[in-house]
Amino acid sequence: MQKGTLGYEEALEAVIEILRSRARKGAAPISYGDLSSELARRGHHVPxxxxxxxxxxxxxxxxxxxxxxxxxxxxxxxxxxTGWPSSGYFKLARRAPYKRPGDDVLLWTREIEKLAEHYATR
Known part of the structure; x- marks a missing residue:
């Protein structure tokens, strides 16, 4: 699957849907493996x-x-x-325009809280 293709865009929409749903239900994290499995159930094979x-x-x-x-x-x-996001998440969170402050623990904890709050009514 290549970025910019229809298959990629469909997989991206599925990822967003899965993660929004989790955020609405209290923002419980999901492992990479479980996300991959859920995508596969929806017809998107993403290692x-x-x-x-x-x-x-x-x-x-x-x-x-x-x-x-x-x-x-x-x-x-x-x-x-580890139960923690990968280093790629923290790099994204710290770059413009996101520029999330704090050490990894504080940054991630705040982000999970904000996800649960933001999506609770959506």
């Missing part, structure tokens, strides 16, 4: 830790918050072994 997954997650966050004013959906996706 958990390679290929297009990092691009899909970044694009999901950018599409939902292009100006940085809304919480980043990709905060919900975590590594199974």
């Amino acid at each position: 958990a830790h390679e290929g297009t997954m990092p691009y899909l997650l970044e694009d999901a966050s950018v599409r939902e918050s292009p100006d940085g004013s809304l919480p980043l959906l990709s905060a919900l996706v975590v590594l199974k072994d």
Whole structure:
């Protein structure tokens, strides 16, 4: 699956839908593997830790918050072994226009809280 193709756009919409749904239900994180499995159930074969997954997650966050004013959906996706987002999430959260402050713990904790709050009524 290549970025910019119809298949990629359809997978991106599925990622956004899955993550919005989780955010509405209290913003419980999901592992890369579980997200990959859920995408596969919907007909999108995206390996958990390679290929297009990092691009899909970044694009999901950018599409939902292009100006940085809304919480980043990709905060919900975590590594199974650690229960934490990958370094790619923290890089995205700290670059313009997002520029989230704080150390990793504070940054991520705030983002999860903001996701739950923002999507609670959506």
